[in-house]
Amino acid sequence: MPKDPDNALQAGPRHVAIIMDGNGRWAQARGRPRLFGHHAGARRVREVVEACPRLGIKYLTIFAFSTENWKRTQVEVAGLMSLFRRYIVKETNTLKNNGIRVRFIGDRVRLDAKLTELMDTLERETQDNDLVHLTVALNYGGRDEVARATKRLARDVAEGVLRPEDVDEETLPKYLDTRVLPDPDLVIRTSGEARISNFLLWQSAYSEYEFIDTLWPDFTAAELERLCLNYGSRERRFGAVPA
Ligand code: FPP
Numbered sequence: 001m002p003k004d005p006d007n008a009l010q011a012g013p014r015h016v017a018i019i020m021d022g023n024g025r026w027a028q029a030r031g032r033p034r035l036f037g038h039h040a041g042a043r044r045v046r047e048v049v050e051a052c053p054r055l056g057i058k059y060l061t062i063f064a065f066s067t068e069n070w071k072r073t074q075v076e077v078a079g080l081m082s083l084f085r086r087y088i089v090k091e092t093n094t095l096k097n098n099g100i101r102v103r104f105i106g107d108r109v110r111l112d113a114k115l116t117e118l119m120d121t122l123e124r125e126t127q128d129n130d131l132v133h134l135t136v137a138l139n140y141g142g143r144d145e146v147a148r149a150t151k152r153l154a155r156d157v158a159e160g161v162l163r164p165e166d167v168d169e170e171t172l173p174k175y176l177d178t179r180v181l182p183d184p185d186l187v188i189r190t191s192g193e194a195r196i197s198n199f200l201l202w203q204s205a206y207s208e209y210e211f212i213d214t215l216w217p218d219f220t221a222a223e224l225e226r227l228c229l230n231y232g233s234r235e236r237r238f239g240a241v242p243a
Contacts (some may be wrong), residue, residue, distance in 0.1 A: 009228060012055060012057070013231050017207070020045075021189060022037075027057075044219050057132065057228070059133045082106070092125055102136065105145070146172070153167070181203075186209075188224075191213070206239075212225050
C-alpha cells in the first residue's frame with residue numbers, strides 16, 4: 001500500500017507491545033527502593049495509553065510481570081502484586097470512560113484470588129470499549145503460553161474435536177492467550193537490554209524491534225511517537241522481495 005508522505009503516522013504500527021524494563025535501576029539511581037521505580041513505571045503506563053489514539057495505535061500490549069519474576073525477593077513480588085491491585089481499583093473508571101478495553105494474558109492460576117477477581121471485573125467493565133485494546137501480560141511467559149495452548153490443543157485432539165492432520169500454522173494461535181489479538185507490529189524494550197525475555201514468542205515472528213536506552217519510568221509519549229514514525233518509514237516484507 002502506498003504511504004502518504006504527509007502523514008507518516010498513518011503507516012505507523014497498529015499493535016505495539018512493550019517490555020517495560022528499567023524500573024529497578026531508575027529507583028536505585030535515586031537511592032530509593034525498587035518498588036519506588038515500579039510505582040513511577042505505573043504512572044508512565046497511563047501517559048502511554050492516553051497517547052495511543054493520536055498515534056493510531058489500536059492495540060497496546062504491556063509486559064507487567066513474567067513467569068520468571070517470581071524469583072525476585074518476596075518483598076518485591078508482594079509489592080508488585082499490591083501495585084497491580086491498587087492500579088486496577090484506581091484506574092477502572094478512567095479506562096472505562098475513555099474507551100479502553102482491557103484484557104489480561106498469562107496464567108492466572110498462581111495469582112491470588114483478590115487480584116484475579118479485580119482483573120475479571122476490569123475486563124468485564126471495559127468489554128464494550130473499542131478505542132484502544134490494552135492487554136496486560138501478568139504472570140506471562142511465551143513458552144508457558146505455548147505449553148498451555150498445546151495442552152488445550154492436545155485435549156481437543158484426544159476428544160476428537162480436532163484431527164492431527166488438520167493442525168497447521170493457523171491452528172496454534174487459536175489456542176494462545178492472544179487468540180483475539182493481531183500480532184504485534186512493533187515490540188519496544190526499554191533500558192538498553194537487547195533481549196525478548198520470553199515475551200510474545202509466537203506472535204512476534206515478523207515484528208519490528210526497537211531496543212532503546214531509556215529506563216521505563218523516563219519513557220514518554222514523545223518517544224513513543226518517534227518510534228512510531230521510525231516504524232512508518234521502514235518497509236516490512238515478511239520474507240518476500242520488494243515489488
Ligand atoms: C521491569 O523493571 C519491570 C517490571 C518487572 C514490572 C513492570 C511493572 C510496571 C511498569 C508497573 C506497572 C504496571 C501496570 C500494568 C500497572 P526491572 O525491575 O526489571 O528493572 P531493572 O532491570 O532496572 O532491575
